[in-house]
Amino acid sequence: MSTELSLIQEDDILYEQEILKQPGELGPWLRYLEFTADAPISKRIFVFERACDLFKRSYKLWKMYLDIRVDYVARSHAWILSQQGLNEFSREQLKSEIEKVDRLYVKALVLLNKMPRLWQDYLEYLLRWKPHSITHIRHTFDNALRALPLSQHHRIWPLYINFANRHAHISSATAKNIWLRYILFFPDETENCIEQLIDLEYYEQASQLLTKLLNNPNYVSVKGKSRHQLWEELADILVVPHDNWKPDSFYVERVIKSGIKRYPDQKGKLCVQLATYWINNGNFEKARDVFEQGLEDVKTVRDFSQIFDSYCEFEESLIAKLMDEEEQGDLDRLMESFEQLMDRRPFMINSVLLEQNPNNVVEWEKRAGLWGSSMDQVVQTYEKAIETIVPKKASGKLYQLWTNYAKLYEKAGDLSTARIIFDKATKVPYKSVNELCDLWIEWAEMELRSENLDGAIKIMETATKGPKNSKVDYFDESLSPQERLHKSMKLWSFYVDLVESIGTLEEVKPIYDRIFELKIGTTLTIVNYANLLEENNYFEEAFKVYERGIEMFSYPISFEIWNIYLQKAIKRKLGIERLRDLFEQALEDCPSKLCKPLYLLYGKLEEERGLVSNAIKIYERATKAVDNKDKLETYRYYIARVAENFGLPGTRPIFQTAIDNLNDHDANIIGQEFIKIEEKLGEIDRVRVLYGFLSQFNDPRTNEEFWSKWDQFEVMHGSEDTYKEMLRIKRSVIAQFNTDANYLAAKVSDNNSMSRLDKQTASPIGFVASETLQPSKSEAIDTNDVENPDAIDIEIED
Structure with a gap:
């Protein structure tokens, strides 16, 4: 008592008297505490203790008092550290002070247990100064949560979770329990809880929480994860073996198969995971069943590759293990099974591709090829392909499938069956006329290979049949390919070539005439027909063919016909007047870009067989008619011909005309050539x-x-x-x-x-x-x- 009284000094008497005069008022005590703010800690504690004993429910007094006591602990610790370490006496003093503050918090919270700030301060104090008192800290957290209303729990839980996550001395079971309690009040934190449970190796609880999230159709991940990602996490937990937990196999299988139904694009990965689960559990036959079922059900090559590669790795690992153990009987059985698996691979991947697109002609062809020399299997494949493929949706050349089917029997010597197949194929509604045309040609070529020439011609006659005065538009997609086939120039070209090679001219002529009737001929058709007639010395008829071609085509297409026709006519030495008429007719509508060679050929004709003066006039006409880019060369040719026929002086007026009419660049060139001529003439x-x-x-x-x-x-x-x-x-x-x-x-x-x-x-x-x-x-x-x-x-x- 005497020690405490010694703390009251003369300056304090005024405040002590005021307290005595107003024993139930808080104000005098606050003024007294403010006065002692700079006093030694012992004196301040003396005043605070008396005040807090008197006003046990004053939050303000207790907050101030506890703050200075905590601050004193921190300063004491800092001072001791600054003295180059803690001696035993200092350590005990600090420990004693820490315990005193702990007891003060407990005392304060007896009556102030609804004050969240005090609980926060107390918990922070314990976490810093008594970190090893795990049970005490946990009980304090629990007391705080029990004392405070739910609306204020959010102020305590962050500290509690931090304690559970980061405290080095807390057991995993305690951390687990804290997290599971936490998500009862804050369900949005379930994903964080799952991550912590996985880190703590509580896989069963983690899987249960993940299942709960996935069973909630309205759940939206707070971490932005998709439902598929949550499924992957659950699958990983269930499939990977754990020392402390073994999930029920029925549950695992049900979860994985449910995932396959929900996420068919991940079928390959999930199937491999399920098989891996059975492998890890030593149930190899069950794993094989999963792999086989997966290979049968997959829809994409990616999924197939995932499952097949994993299947192969599994079988190889078993084989390697048996080789080490020298189990010959089981090894032979596994080797045989593995070889069969590898042999089945091309068939299985082909099935996947056909499942994706049953109208894929190329894959059906590959499947037929996979059977090799097994005639029955190849025939069955072709029949199934023909039955399955929708012609209008076929990808690839459908006619080639029919052709190869027929060739199968052709190679076997069964031409009658091959013809039946071709006949059926001609009635298929192909996507284009071109395919139907190619099919008829393939049929005719088969007959040629079998030396049935008449049969080949008869087939082409049938293929090219059409209305006498056909108005069918070859490009009219509303008509079937069969209705438009008779206007296929490709088909007629093959027909003509076939008859030319094995028939007579009289047999070929009607075919060419029919082509002209249908108005489907090309310049090449006209030239070929004319050449054929010329080879057989029917020159006038050949010229008539050229003229028919000119009637069919206008410039610029007819230019090539005129070019050939005129040269042939000159070579045949037709009368000069007739040739002149032909040239004039050719030049009448000829575009300026094309007329140059015709004018030069015309001029050459006049020089050789007509009048040179006419030739010069033609060259002069050419300089006016040709395109600008051809004018310079035309003038040069004109000048050269005049120089040869009339001498250099005769070229002067042409040079002057050229300079006047050409553009500046070409005029400069021709002008310098004019200079050379004049220099020669002196x-x-x-x-x-x-x-x-x-x-x-x-x-x-x-x-x-x-x-x-x-x-x-x-x-x-x-x-x-x-x-x-x-x-x-x-x-x-x-x-x-x-x-x-x-x-x-x-x-x-x-x-x-x-x-x-x-x-x-x-x-x-x-x-x-x-x-x-x-x-x-x-x-x-x-x-x-x-x-x-x-x-x-x-x-x-x-």
Whole structure:
């Protein structure tokens, strides 16, 4: 008592008296506590103890008191650590203080057990300062949850769950129980609970919770997992063997099979999991049954591969085990079973593909091929394929299936059965006329292989039968292929080739005539028919065929017919007037892009058999009629023919016309060729005028060759005045091109050459006509003092 009284000092008397005057009031105590805020901890504890004993239900007093006691524990611990470790006395003091605070919390919560903040503080205190008191902490959590209403449990459970998850000394059973209690109040945390149970190896409880979630059709994963992912988790738990739990096999099988029904796209994986479960449990026969059933039921190649590969691995592992144990009898049986499994693989995967698409012709063909030389099985396969496939939905060439079916009997020497099959096949409503056409051709080829030539022709006669004046549109999809078959050019081409190879001309003619009647012939058909007649010396009839073809087709298709017809007519040496009529007829509607070779051929004809003057007129017509891209070459040919027949001087007017009519680029080319002609003729003045005219097309900075030639020409044939004139024109052309925006792209790097050329023109000392004087090719002229000249006229007097 004397020790406690010693804590009351003279400054405290005023507050002590106020407390005595107002014994039931909290205010004087709060002022007293505020006054002692900076006092030693012992004095503060002395005042708080008295106040809390008096006001046992004051949350404010207890909160303040407990906070300073907890803070004192923390500061004491920090101070002791700063003293380079804990001695025994300090450790005991700290432990004693921790226990005192623990008892204070218990005391406070006797009457303040509805205060969640105090429970939180107490639990946090225990977790930090008494972490090894597992039972005490757990009981405290339980007491807090019992004391507080449900609406405030959310303030305690996070601490409790943290304690269950992270506490190193808590048992797995305790953690499990905490989590299972937790999800009773917070069912949204079930997925987290499942994860914790799996980590704690409580697989049975985890599987039960997963099953409960999956049985709830309205459940939506808080973690964003799909129902399929939850199924996978459950399957993994059930299938993987566990030391502490063995699930009921009936339950496992029921769950996996239910998953297969719900998720057919995962059938392969789930089937393998179920088989793995039986393997892990040593029930190998049950595992085989699962694998076999899975291979029979799968719908996709992916699922098949998963199951088959796992099946093979299983059998291989058993074989390897028996080889180690040297069990010869069982080993032979397993080896035989494994070989049979591998032999069945192509059939099983083929069945899967046909299950996916029963109209897959290619897979039916493969299946027939898998049976090898087993005639009965192959026939059964073809019959089943024909029965199963819907022709309009067939993928692949259905006619090829029928053909191979017939060839099966052909190879066996049973042609009558093969013919029956082909006959049935011709009545099938194929997707296209082309398939039906190919089938008839295959039938005819079979007859040819058996040397039944008449039979082959008869088959083609039957195939090509149609209405006399057929109006059927080959491309009318509303009609069946059988109704449109008689207009298949592919079929008629085979028929014609067949009769040509084994029949007479008189037998072939009606076939070609029928093709023309049906208006299905092509240019190749016309050419072939005409060639056939020509080979048999029916030249006039061949020409009539060409004319029929020209009537059938307009330009540009008829161009090839005209080209061949005219050459054949020339070769046959028809009368010149008749040939002229043919050429005029051919050129009448001929497009400009195609007429060039016809004009040249026409001109050549006139040169060889007619009048040269007519040929020249034809060439002149050609220069006006052909396409722009062909004009230059046409003019060149025209000039060459005139030069050969009338000499070089006769080409001058043609050159001038060409320069007038061609575009700038081609005019420049033909003009420079004109220069060469005039040089040969020694017309120096005319050459100079041409150079002057063509200069407007040649920028000195990009077409140096042109100016170099003119330069050499003036050196060889000119005078000082003509050379100056050439340089003046050069400067004016540079000025002209300088105003063109395109000059920027063609700009050359030598900017100093202009000044050198100016000096040369200013002082042309040493110029001697017809002697060597070689100005630089890269000469350019400063254009500041140059006037633009008038356009250069190409008028050259004869």
